[in-house]
Amino acid sequence: MDRRRLLTMLAAGTAATLLGTGEARADFPFDTGSSGIVPQIPGIPQILPPNFGPKTPIGPGTITALPGDGNHLALTIDDGASSETIRGFIDFARNTGARLTFFVTAYYPGWLDHRDVLRPLVDSGQIQLGNHTWDHPDLTRLSGGAIADQLNRCKDFLWNQYGVDGTPFYRPPYGRHNGAVDAVAADCGYTIPTMWYGTLNDTNKVINEDMLLDAARQWFRAQSIVIGHANRPTVTHIYDQLMDIVRERSLQLVTLNDVLAT
Numbered sequence: 001m002d003r004r005r006l007l008t009m010l011a012a013g014t015a016a017t018l019l020g021t022g023e024a025r026a027d028f029p030f031d032t033g034s035s036g037i038v039p040q041i042p043g044i045p046q047i048l049p050p051n052f053g054p055k056t057p058i059g060p061g062t063i064t065a066l067p068g069d070g071n072h073l074a075l076t077i078d079d080g081a082s083s084e085t086i087r088g089f090i091d092f093a094r095n096t097g098a099r100l101t102f103f104v105t106a107y108y109p110g111w112l113d114h115r116d117v118l119r120p121l122v123d124s125g126q127i128q129l130g131n132h133t134w135d136h137p138d139l140t141r142l143s144g145g146a147i148a149d150q151l152n153r154c155k156d157f158l159w160n161q162y163g164v165d166g167t168p169f170y171r172p173p174y175g176r177h178n179g180a181v182d183a184v185a186a187d188c189g190y191t192i193p194t195m196w197y198g199t200l201n202d203t204n205k206v207i208n209e210d211m212l213l214d215a216a217r218q219w220f221r222a223q224s225i226v227i228g229h230a231n232r233p234t235v236t237h238i239y240d241q242l243m244d245i246v247r248e249r250s251l252q253l254v255t256l257n258d259v260l261a262t
Contacts, residue, residue, distance in 0.1 A: 036258035050256065051252070055259055062194075064225065066224070066254075067223075070223055070252075071249075072253075073221070073223075073226065074255055074259075076100070077103070078100075078229050079103075079104075079229050080105055080197055080230070081231040082151060082231050084110075085110075086111065087114050089235075092236075093127055098243070099126050099127070099131075099255050101130060101255045102127060102134055103194070104131065105132045107134050107135035107136070107175075110230070117164070119162055125257065128169075128256060130167050130170060130171060131169070133154055134153040134184070137150060138173060140178055148187065151184075155189070168189060169192050169194045170185055171195070172185075187228060195229040196224075197226070198215075198219075198225070199226065200226065200227070200229070201214075202229050202232065216242055216245050220242075220249060222249075225256075
C-alpha cells in the first residue's frame with residue numbers, strides 16, 4: 001500500500017462508508033489503547049518540531065501574516081461543518097506532528113464528537129483553538145449585544161469543553177469586521193482579529209484535490225497565515241501532498257501561540 005493511500009485511510013477512514021452515510025465514523029482503523037493516542041505508522045514521515053525561537057511581541061490590532069523573518073507557516077482551519085473532516089485534521093496532526101490552529105464555530109457538533117481525542121492536543125499546545133463565533137453570522141450586521149453573545153457563547157463552549165477560551169485571537173466570519181465589531185470583541189477579550197494572507201480556496205462548493213493543491217503551492221510561504229476549512233472531506237485525501245510542499249520549502253508549521261507574544 002503506498003504512503004498516500006495509507007494516510008488517506010488513516011485520516012478519512014473508509015471513504016465509501018463515510019460519504020455514503022454522511023455521518024462521522026464511530027470507529028478507528030487502529031487500536032489506540034487506553035491512552036487514546038494513535039501509534040505512529042511506519043512510512044508516514046514525521047515533521048520535526050519547529051524551532052520557535054523568541055516570540056514576536058504584538059499588540060492589539062488585525063494581523064494578516066506572521067510578523068518578522070523566519071520560515072514559519074500558520075495553517076488555520078475554520079468552521080467545522082464536517083465532523084469527518086475535523087477528525088481527519090486531528091488524526092493528521094497526531095500522526096505527523098503538524099501544529100494547527102482551529103478557529104472554532106462552536107455550533108457544529110463535530111467539536112463535541114471529537115472532544116476526547118482533540119483535548120490532549122489542545123492541552124499539549126500542538127493544536128490551538130480560536131474563536132470563530134457561535135454559528136457564523138456576519139458580525140457587521142449585528143447589534144453590539146448580539147456580537148458579544150456570539151463571541152461569548154463560543155468562548156464559554158471552548159472553556160467548558162477544552163479548558164481554553166481562545167483569547168486574544170478571533171476570526172470574524174467571512175472576514176467581515178469593522179471598528180465597532182472589534183471594539184465589542186476587545187471587550188470580550190479578543191483584541192486580535194486574525195485574518196490571512198493565503199487560502200486553500202476551499203469555500204467553493206465544487207472543490208477537488210488538484211484545486212486545493214494548486215492553492216497550497218501558491219500560498220504555502222514563509223510567515224504566511226493560510227486559511228482552510230473543516231467543511232468538506234476533500235482535504236483529507238491530500239494531507240501527505242500538503243506536507244510534501246511544507247517539507248520541500250523547509251517550512252515549519254506553527255500555531256499562533258508558538259510564535260506570537262500577546
